[in-house]
Amino acid sequence: MKKYLLALLITVTFSHHLLAEVLTPQKVNESTFALIGEIGGRTFENQGLNANYGVIVTNDGVILIDSGASRNGAELINQQVQRLTGKKVRWVINTGSQDHRWLGNDYFLSQGAEVIALHKTVANQKQLALTQLDSVKAVLKDRFNGTKPAYAQKPINQNEAELNLGGTKVQIKYLNHAHFEGDVVVYLPQQNIMFSGDHIYVDRLLGVLPQSNATTWLDAFTKIESINPKVIVPGHGSICDLPKAKRQTGDYLKFLVDGTNKYAEDMAGVENAVKGLSNAPQFEKLANFNELHKGNISRAYLRLEAQ
Ligand SMILES: [Zn+2]
Incomplete structure (x- = not known):
């Protein structure tokens, strides 16, 4: 019985470890991290996370820069944020409309986060959503299950905005x-x-x-x-x-x-x-x-x- 539990523990730890390696965390300063993805193309193995993400710790939770290419990928990002900071993702800011920037929005919304983006960015996400769903699904197969496009609830109708999120000043600039x-x-x-x-x-x-x-x-x-x-x-x-x-x-x-x-x-x-x-x-x-x-x-x- 003990042997069985040990084997189970090793399997769980090992698969956890494999998942975590899709993105490499790097410290920028005490409160800021980057999750660095592979520089090649999207693959089933890298979960479409062939890009970088940002993690900013504030007094009231984490600001995440971009949300991944699928619901699964977003969950992986969230696990890494938890391990790095122990804090909840409160805000997700989208820097663009390419799949790995935003197709994980729906997951973070379901976790209670707010998604923030400029109106310009959201308009382009809406235009590209259907094509991107098809093309990413072709790569991620069953790992893409459950992914739905979701958008910033109140898109910002300007080219620039300065926000105060949990005491941290954040500028979004087109x-x-x-x-x-x-x-x-x-x-x-x-x-x-x-x-x-x-x-x-x-x-x-x-x-x-x-x-x-x-x-x-x-x-x-x-x-x-x-x-x-x-x-x-x-x-x-x-x-x-x-x-x-x-x-x-x-x-x-x-x-x-x-x-x-x-x-x-x-x-x-x-x-x-x-x-x-x-x-x-x-x-x-x-x-x-x-x-x-x-x-x-x-x-x-x-x-x-x-x-
Ligand atoms: Zn990109």
């Missing part, structure tokens, strides 16, 4: 159309920490998707530079400072925008743009470069051409 329409950054002015959402990727190459706009994304990045955060929890990759964010996101966007503009002005065509810009040794070391770079050039070029 800067421009970046990776997705309605992406925002969350900034803690008292601590000079920024949760950049998908405005910033480090360690891996960013992805210009059909929904992205490289030109206005570069403008948004310039606005982040003028805010001048000391510490950045990027949307993807490890915690960084502004110079690293500039080298791996800002400079890459500038390379894409300047390069594709030149080809578009000459009406050189997308194939020539891709051929001419595919050599970019300064960014080759970033993960996913081979998979994403050429597609990024062609989507940046085609958006220019369409304008």
